[in-house]
Amino acid sequence: MSDDPSKPQEASEGVGAAGFTPLRGLLGLLWRHKLRLVAASLALILTSMLQLSLGYGLQLLIDDGFAGGDPEGLRKAVIFIVAVGAAMAIGAMVRFYLVSWLGERVSADLRSAVFSNLVGLHPSYFESNQSGEIMSRLTTDTTLLQTLIGSSVSLAARNSLSLVGALVLMLITNLKLSLIILVGVPLTLLPILFFGRRVRNLSNKSQQTIAEVGSHAGEILQSIKIVQSYNREAMEQTAFDRDVTVAFDVARARIRQRALLTGFAILLLVAAMAGMMWSGGQDVISGRMSGGEMGAFVFYAVMLGAAFATLSEVWGDLQRAAGAAERLMELLNETSVIDDSGTEHPDVRSSITFKQVTFSYPSRPDQPALTDFELSIPPGKSLALVGQSGAGKSTLFELLQRFYDPQQGSISYGTHDLRQIPLAAWRERAALVPQSPVLFSGSVRYNIAYGKPDATDAEIQSAAQTA
Numbered sequence: 215m216s217d218d219p220s221k222p223q224e225a226s227e228g229v230g231a232a233g234f235t236p237l238r239g240l241l242g243l244l245w246r247h248k249l250r251l252v253a254a255s256l257a258l259i260l261t262s263m264l265q266l267s268l269g270y271g272l273q274l275l276i277d278d279g280f281a282g283g284d285p286e287g288l289r290k291a292v293i294f295i296v297a298v299g300a301a302m303a304i305g306a307m308v309r310f311y312l313v314s315w316l317g318e319r320v321s322a323d324l325r326s327a328v329f330s331n332l333v334g335l336h337p338s339y340f341e342s343n344q345s346g347e348i349m350s351r352l353t354t355d356t357t358l359l360q361t362l363i364g365s366s367v368s369l370a371a372r373n374s375l376s377l378v379g380a381l382v383l384m385l386i387t388n389l390k391l392s393l394i395i396l397v398g399v400p401l402t403l404l405p406i407l408f409f410g411r412r413v414r415n416l417s418n419k420s421q422q423t424i425a426e427v428g429s430h431a432g433e434i435l436q437s438i439k440i441v442q443s444y445n446r447e448a449m450e451q452t453a454f455d456r457d458v459t460v461a462f463d464v465a466r467a468r469i470r471q472r473a474l475l476t477g478f479a480i481l482l483l484v485a486a487m488a489g490m491m492w493s494g495g496q497d498v499i500s501g502r503m504s505g506g507e508m509g510a511f512v513f514y515a516v517m518l519g520a521a522f523a524t525l526s527e528v529w530g531d532l533q534r535a536a537g538a539a540e541r542l543m544e545l546l547n548e549t550s551v552i553d554d555s556g557t558e559h560p561d562v563r564s565s566i567t568f569k570q571v572t573f574s575y576p577s578r579p580d581q582p583a584l585t586d587f588e589l590s591i592p593p594g595k596s597l598a599l600v601g602q603s604g605a606g607k608s609t610l611f612e613l614l615q616r617f618y619d620p621q622q623g624s625i626s627y628g629t630h631d632l633r634q635i636p637l638a639a640w641r642e643r644a645a646l647v648p649q650s651p652v653l654f655s656g657s658v659r660y661n662i663a664y665g666k667p668d669a670t671d672a673e674i675q676s677a678a679q680t681a
Contacts, residue, residue, distance in 0.1 A: 236540035254312035261305035262375040269513040271295040277506030317364020338576040346429025355538035362535040377521035380514040405478035416468035418537035423461035479526040563593040564628030571623035
């Protein structure tokens with residue numbers, strides 16, 4: 215793990231082996247906004263404490279108002295409940311805003327960090343990884359983590375505090391009834407332990423199948439002319455429907471496991487509460503316990519049960535988010551195989567030399583694009599490469615720009631191997647005009663000035679007229 219809290223922490227282990235380890239990668243992103251994080255935590259603690267204090271207000275309402283028949287006691291109890299409710303509303307408003315803000319901000323930071331790393335990766339990475347799947351990670355997975363931070367984590371923290379607080383107040387109010395509840399509480403953990411691993415594995419698989427659906431759709435749409443030219447629309451529709459069905463089947467299995475987890479947890483907790491209410495009712499009838507104390511205890515018990523039910527729901531969200539975080543951290547921690555440690559800055563006008571260069575594309579390692587290739591280009595000379603398609607003309611320029619490095623041989627500029635020159639400095643000396651024009655979604659001005667972002671309006675206009 216990095217010592218710098220401003221950077222996302224590296225997830226070294228997968229979800230299947232290390233549970234929620236990948237989620238630790240979000241801590242650095244959250245800590246960038248520590249003031250809002252602390253404020254949100256304080257608001258969360260405050261609202262949880264205020265919610266618990268409603269149990270005391272309910273006890274006053276029953277004992278002093280209803281049972282005691284005292285109008286003044288009733289008035290004070292109602293005022294207390296209203297005041298607590300108003301404070302809860304303000305605290306909840308602040309908490310919701312801050313937590314939602316953190317979810318949106320961290321999601322945006324994560325998208326930016328992942329994209330920043332992606333655009334610096336070597337092109338061969340995108341040969342072995344489908345762009346549609348990468349886009350799914352960048353959009354779908356970050357949205358899932360946004361929901362986690364902006365909702366699920368808040369729910370988990372708030373309900374954990376409510377659970378602990380309700381349990382403490384239950385023990386203070388009535389020890390015997392608390393013990394009855396405590397017998398049932400551990401039983402509710404059994405469904406979580408039993409179904410939890412299944413939910414986690416299915417959640418991870420579900421995200422992967424969704425990414426495959428997006429990748430398939432992107433691939434077909436990018437090659438739509440070929441698909442339509444060969445009248446393969448129906449075939450591709452069938453293949454896409456098959457992928458969608460697989461994704462749905464996995465999601466259905468995940469939903470089934472989550473439903474069973476939630477249902478069993480609630481059933482066991484309700485059974486424990488029913489036993490508590492029967493025993494407590496006997497104590498109220500015999501006079502060993504006041505109606506207000508029983509009402510407050512039931513309130514705390516309901517809070518305890520609701521907290522457990524919510525936590526069982528949030529558990530599934532955490533499982534899904536752990537898988538999403540793992541996939542995003544893989545992108546974030548991916549490094550380029552192109553070495554950019556060069557520090558040399560050779561003269562502007564130097565010769566370019568290919569010496570015994572042998573190169574195969576990573577996707578076709580057994581098919582050399584170049585074998586023992588030799589070429590020397592003196593400074594200032596114009597050279598055109600001609601040949602059949604696949605002869606290696608484009609490959610030479612890709613090697614020259616260091617999109618790839620040759621497996622054997624060397625490429626030098628003057629007396630310096632290209633590996634000794636910083637990538638950015640070297641690529642600034644080259645201009646690429648691809649065979650198939652590429653237009654970005656920005657304005658015409660943006661596209662014309664892409665090779666020179668600081669170009670003046672006059673230069674852009676001149677370039678447009680020349681073209």
